Amino acid sequence: MAAENPVERLQEEATCPVCLEYFTGPVSLECGHNFCRACISQCWEGSATAASCPQCRETVQQGNLRPNRQLANVVEITKQLSLQAVKGAGGDGVCERHQEALKLFCEEDQTPICVVCDRSRAHRTHTVVPIEEAAQEYKERIQAHLKTLREEREKLLGLKVTGERNCREYLKQTQTERQKIVSEFQQLQQFLEEQERLLLAQLEKLDEEIVRIQNENVSKLSEQISRLSELISELQGKCQKPASQFLQDVRTTLSRCEKGKFQQPEEISPQLEERVSGFCQKTIVLMEILGKFKDTLPSELERKRGELFGAHRQVNVTLDPDTAHPILILSEDRKSVRWGDTQQQLPNNPERFDTVPYVLGCEGFTSGRHCWEVEAGAGRCWVVGVARESVGRKGRISPSPEGGIWAVERWEGQFQALTSPVTPLPLSWVPSKIRVCLDCDRGQVTFINAGDEAPIFTFPPGSVPGERIRPWFWVWRGSRLCLCP
Numbered sequence: 001m002a003a004e005n006p007v008e009r010l011q012e013e014a015t016c017p018v019c020l021e022y023f024t025g026p027v028s029l030e031c032g033h034n035f036c037r038a039c040i041s042q043c044w045e046g047s048a049t050a051a052s053c054p055q056c057r058e059t060v061q062q063g064n065l066r067p068n069r070q071l072a073n074v075v076e077i078t079k080q081l082s083l084q085a086v087k088g089a090g091g092d093g094v095c096e097r098h099q100e101a102l103k104l105f106c107e108e109d110q111t112p113i114c115v116v117c118d119r120s121r122a123h124r125t126h127t128v129v130p131i132e133e134a135a136q137e138y139k140e141r142i143q144a145h146l147k148t149l150r151e152e153r154e155k156l157l158g159l160k161v162t163g164e165r166n167c168r169e170y171l172k173q174t175q176t177e178r179q180k181i182v183s184e185f186q187q188l189q190q191f192l193e194e195q196e197r198l199l200l201a202q203l204e205k206l207d208e209e210i211v212r213i214q215n216e217n218v219s220k221l222s223e224q225i226s227r228l229s230e231l232i233s234e235l236q237g238k239c240q241k242p243a244s245q246f247l248q249d250v251r252t253t254l255s256r257c258e259k260g261k262f263q264q265p266e267e268i269s270p271q272l273e274e275r276v277s278g279f280c281q282k283t284i285v286l287m288e289i290l291g292k293f294k295d296t297l298p299s300e301l302e303r304k305r306g307e308l309f310g311a312h313r314q315v316n317v318t319l320d321p322d323t324a325h326p327i328l329i330l331s332e333d334r335k336s337v338r339w340g341d342t343q344q345q346l347p348n349n350p351e352r353f354d355t356v357p358y359v360l361g362c363e364g365f366t367s368g369r370h371c372w373e374v375e376a377g378a379g380r381c382w383v384v385g386v387a388r389e390s391v392g393r394k395g396r397i398s399p400s401p402e403g404g405i406w407a408v409e410r411w412e413g414q415f416q417a418l419t420s421p422v423t424p425l426p427l428s429w430v431p432s433k434i435r436v437c438l439d440c441d442r443g444q445v446t447f448i449n450a451g452d453e454a455p456i457f458t459f460p461p462g463s464v465p466g467e468r469i470r471p472w473f474w475v476w477r478g479s480r481l482c483l484c485p
Contacts, residue, residue: 007081011100011116014071014078017055018043020119022079022098026071031058034068105134159402159420166460199283206276231256312371312437317361317471317483322351323393324359328475334362336482337475353393361471361483364389371437372471372483373450376410379479383409384434385418386445387472388465405472406445406459408434417447417457429456433484438469450484 016023018039025037033055035043044051044062052059079099093102093112100114107127118128238246238253318334329340337359348354374384383399385407391397392404399405400420407418408425415430417423431449434456438445443464447456475481 007078010074010078011082014075015116019121021116023071023075026068026075027065028068028071029053030060030064031056034071037065037067040065103131104128105131107134156402156420163419170460195286199279199286202279206279210276312369312439315363315370315372316485317363317372319473319483320351320360320362320470322349323353325353325355325357327357328359330359335485336480337473338480339475339477351393353397355395356397357474357476358397359473360387360391361473364468364470365438365440366466366468367440369437369439369441371435373433373435374473375433375482375484377432377480377482379475379481380410380412381476382479382481383407383418383472383474384436384447384481385472386436386438386464386469389468389470391472399474401459401463406464407472407474408447408457409474417459419459423457425457429454431456436471438464440464440466440469 014022016026016036016039017033018035023034023036026034027037027040028034029040031053033053035054040054043054047062050059051062082101083094083099094100095102095114095117098114098116100116102112102114104113104115104118105111105128106113106117106123107129109123109126112131113123113128117123235253235257319330319337321330321334324330324337324346326344326346327340327342329338330336339357346352353359376382376384385405387406388404390404397403397405399407399409399418401418402420405418409416409418409422410430413427415425415427417425429449431451433450435448435450436445437448439461442461443466444459444461445464446458448454449456473481
């Protein structure tokens with residue numbers, strides 16, 4: 001049926017009946033019909049001098065093709081009118097090739113097209129729908145995706161808020177404990193300093209009394225020594241005299257000798273000796289108390305530490321070869337894993353990781369407290385943690401709690417906990433041997449430096465779901481992980 005719109009009628013007149021597109025280099029035949037020069041040449045390819053018109057089948061001479069310059073001008077005017085009509089109607093766009101409004105949508109090529117494109121060979125066999133209908137359908141699909149993405153964003157925002165709140169709470173708790181420790185040790189230090197001053201003051205008094213008694217004794221002894229020395233000199237001189245002189249007043253001389261006998265100095269009083277002995281005994285007791293304090297403090301702290309983290313049963317973990325990525329090399333006893341030079345030809349069973357070099361432990365846990373130790377040595381690229389049984393095995397996997405993985409990662413100059421987002425940890429905390437403590441009942445996993453027992457990171461209670469949990473490992477070039485017996 002002929003188009004009622006004059007512009008559409010003009011468009012039809014400016015369209016080649018062969019290619020169904022605007023004329024390009026139009027020529028007229030003897031019968032009066034017009035075609036693109038390239039289209040009629042293609043139709044007559046292989047024919048002699050005489051040929052038939054593709055439209056009316058009248059026989060015409062090939063040499064009588066006349067360029068139709070007026071029709072070419074009409075084509076250009078039609079294109080401009082179509083463009084103005086589309087712009088005036090506020091259309092969705094114009095076909096660059098035909099200058100027609102983009103009113104249709106090709107499902108196969110996923111692109112808007114015009115009515116002329118729809119009638120062309122390029123889209124003749126394709127599924128074409130009105131552009132508004134296609135836009136509505138794709139809007140609905142996009143809206144469905146937007147809903148899912150918004151839900152994911154809200155979930156991640158919730159996790160972020162929860163993580164920040166937990167972090168603030170943990171920092172608040174550690175600050176409180178820090179203040180308690182500082183206060184208790186300050187009080188202990190003050191008490192010890194007071195005891196030290198008291199004991200030293202008592203010692204000072206004992207020293208003064210002992211020195212006083214000693215000085216008095218030395219003074220008395222020096223006086224007696226001086227008198228005896230004088231008497232000895234006098235007696236020696238008297239013995240050198242003649243007998244008549246020597247015997248004169250001899251009785252007085254003997255009496256002086258008897259009076260000049262040595263007198264014992266004053267001894268330390270029993271009371272002072274008792275005080276010194278008692279003080280020494282007190283010192284011995286004090287030293288024993290301080291010695292026990294120094295000996296028992298670390299073990300008592302360790303006991304309290306055990307109460308804090310709970311009693312974890314040490315388990316013997318082995319690696320599961322059915323889950324190992326083909327690039328990973330497992331030892332014969334399945335206690336160590338390293339990066340291989342080439343990828344092995346292994347069956348692509350459903351349990352095997354096929355994209356990232358992950359491997360799971362054979363053992364799985366659903367209840368109780370368990371721990372195992374992993375030796376990383378000097379490796380610079382590794383990850384140690386746990387994963388849920390249902391963790392994805394094919395394609396890319398998010399190494400985070402959202403992906404079913406709770407772990408700590410060493411990557412060159414970085415050390416971090418794989419939270420969402422990651423939690424940076426001091427590089428000085430990197431252990432050569434790491435202990436993984438899994439508490440299934442509380443839904444919590446803790447990482448500890450097995451060398452000095454220092455905590456590294458703890459995923460809070462309830463973060464690990466109540467399903468079967470397995471040890472999980474990741475290793476890169478030049479690194480090796482060994483499970484301790």
